[in-house]
Amino acid sequence: MSGPPTSQANLEPPAPPAELRILLLEDNAPHAELVEHFLRESGLLFNLARVETHAGYIEQLEQHPPDMILSDYALPSFDGYAALAIAKEKVPNIPFIFVTGTMGEEVAIETLKNGATDYVLKTRLGRLGPAVHRALRESADRRERQRAEDKLRKSLDQLRALSNYLQYVREEERTRIAREVHDELGQALTGLKLDLSWLATKLAARNREPVQEKIRTMTDHIDETIQTVRRIATELRPGILDSLGLIAALEWQANEFQSRTGIPCVVTTTVADTLWDQQFSTGVFRIFQETLTNVIRHTKATRVDVAFAEEGDSLVLTVRDNGRGISEEEIANTRSIGLVGMRERARLIGGDLVLQGAPGRGTTVTLRVPLNRIAKQTAY
Numbered sequence: 585m586s587g588p589p590t591s592q593a594n595l596e597p598p599a600p601p602a603e604l605r606i607l608l609l610e611d612n613a614p615h616a617e618l619v620e621h622f623l624r625e626s627g628l629l630f631n632l633a634r635v636e637t638h639a640g641y642i643e644q645l646e647q648h649p650p651d652m653i654l655s656d657y658a659l660p661s662f663d664g665y666a667a668l669a670i671a672k673e674k675v676p677n678i679p680f681i682f683v684t685g686t687m688g689e690e691v692a693i694e695t696l697k698n699g700a701t702d703y704v705l706k707t708r709l710g711r712l713g714p715a716v717h718r719a720l721r722e723s724a725d726r727r728e729r730q731r732a733e734d735k736l737r738k739s740l741d742q743l744r745a746l747s748n749y750l751q752y753v754r755e756e757e758r759t760r761i762a763r764e765v766h767d768e769l770g771q772a773l774t775g776l777k778l779d780l781s782w783l784a785t786k787l788a789a790r791n792r793e794p795v796q797e798k799i800r801t802m803t804d805h806i807d808e809t810i811q812t813v814r815r816i817a818t819e820l821r822p823g824i825l826d827s828l829g830l831i832a833a834l835e836w837q838a839n840e841f842q843s844r845t846g847i848p849c850v851v852t853t854t855v856a857d858t859l860w861d862q863q864f865s866t867g868v869f870r871i872f873q874e875t876l877t878n879v880i881r882h883t884k885a886t887r888v889d890v891a892f893a894e895e896g897d898s899l900v901l902t903v904r905d906n907g908r909g910i911s912e913e914e915i916a917n918t919r920s921i922g923l924v925g926m927r928e929r930a931r932l933i934g935g936d937l938v939l940q941g942a943p944g945r946g947t948t949v950t951l952r953v954p955l956n957r958i959a960k961q962t963a964y
Contacts, residue, residue, distance in 0.1 A: 604630035604720075607650035609667055610683070611636035611659055618709060619654060619683055626713020638662050645674045652716060657684035657691075657703075665698070672699050677726065679719035683712065777806045822869075830865040831857055831892065834872055834901075838890060841876045847885060849876070853892040855899065864958050867933040868901055868951065871926050875903045875949045878922060883907025883947060899958065901951040910941030933957070 606623070610616045616634050623630060633648065635641050638661050644650065653671055657664040664682055671680050682695055682703035692703050701719045704712045784799045825833040831853055838849040859865075872890075879885050885907030892901050914920065923939070926949075930937035934957030941947040 604628060604652060605648065605650045606630050606632045606652045606654060607641075607644050607648075608632055608634045608683075609636065609641055609653065609655035609659065609664075610634055611656065615656075615706060618706070619712065622709040622712045623716065626717065628713065628716065636660070638666075641667060642670065642674075645671065649675055650678060652719065653678055653680045654683050654716075655680065657682050657687055657695075664695070668695065668698060668700055677723065677730075679716075679723050681712075681715055681719060683709075773806055773810050777803060777810075780806070825865060825869055826862075829857060829859045830868060831855065833865070833869050834890065834892060837869070837872060837876065838888075841880075841888070845880060847879070847888060849888040849890065851890040851892070855892055855894055860958060864933050864953065867929045867935075868953075871929050871937070871949075871951055872901065872903065874922055874926050879905050879907065882910075885946065894955070895952075897956070898952045898954050900953075903949045904946060906946045909943045909945050910939060910947040911943070915939050915941070 608616055608619060610619065620632055623632070633644055633650070635644055636659065653667075653675075655664050655667045659667075664684070668680055671678060679701040680699065681701050682692075683706060684703065685706045687695075687703055687705065695703060701722070702715045704715050780799050780803050784796060784803075822833055822836065824836050834853075835851050838851045841847070842849045876888070879888055883905050885905035888903065888905045890901070890903050892899070894900070915923070917923070927937050930951055930953075933953055935951055935953035938950045938952070939947065940950070
């Protein structure tokens with residue numbers, strides 16, 4: 585009985601290993617032959633190009649980039665340091681091994697500090713093969729790490745782009761809902777109140793006090809509901825932010841916070857009233873809102889001071905409370921959604937957010953945004 589059919593792929597011989605391209609910088613031909621001999625003895629499959637001048641070295645690097653560079657340290661036209669510097673500039677990720685007759689320990693250490701992968705003395709060329717194999721493995725590992733880092737960086741960029749888009753969509757949705765709540769529901773309630781007023785006038789002549797009392801109660805409830813609708817619409821998207829600008833919105837939010845909590849919240853600004861770019865204004869305002877929310881939830885503060893100023897080439901928002909003080913562990917806590925969101929909002933507007941705190945001495949939140957990353961829509 586014949587065995588299972590063998591696929592055409594299984595009949596094909598395995599692909600031969602790729603030939604290593606080695607550039608040898610060596611002015612002594614017999615020494616070059618020795619280097620090539622020991623490389624072949626180590627089992628390497630390679631193609632070796634030997635150069636001994638500065639011009640030839642540059643030409644090889646530019647026209648035939650190698651996988652590995654082996655270089656003598658002392659050369660007639662230029663030295664190994666210069667060769668290493670050129671390699672770092674033109675082929676920065678290629679392994680570079682010095683193969684030299686003499687090299688003191690201090691010089692060897694200096695070459696490694698300057699980017700050389702390894703060094704092998706010509707009196708011990710038996711080390712050359714293992715050194716090349718090790719350098720190739722390390723180079724492959726570095727390339728793999730670089731690919732992983734590039735992939736991770738790309739993923740982070742995509743996540744940040746998505747976060748930016750979601751923040752934008754969220755604010756657009758807030759604005760739409762706030763407008764509909766304020767306009768549609770507010771108008772409906774106002775119309776209902778007018779209908780009740782009309783009904784009350786019609787019933788007044790008939791002296792129906794119980795009905796009149798019920799109408800007054802319903803009117804009071806409608807008034808309360810209208811106020812609730814206005815508050816919800818404002819919390820979703822304060823119209824003052826779009827109509828009067830960021831500074832007015834910060835002052836309004838501070839007053840709202842003070843009225844709701846009884847905690848004094850003083851805003852000081854030295855920035856001229858300006859209608860900033862919407863993304864910037866929204867980002868700063870939301871960070872300020874979240875900061876005040878954290879004051880209520882966590883700090884046990886009795887006072888909050890807010891400063892909005894231009895410092896050097898940046899706009900700086902500083903919120904300082906006199907509460908218990910945030911700890912280093914809390915600052916570094918990646919599970920704190922509020923802090924993560926504040927940092928992400930700061931990044932999206934090109935800024936930097938710093939939190940500082942000391943036990944019993946309060947917490948300071950500082951948002952700094954370079955002026956050259958902020959656009960102005962119009963000035964008052």
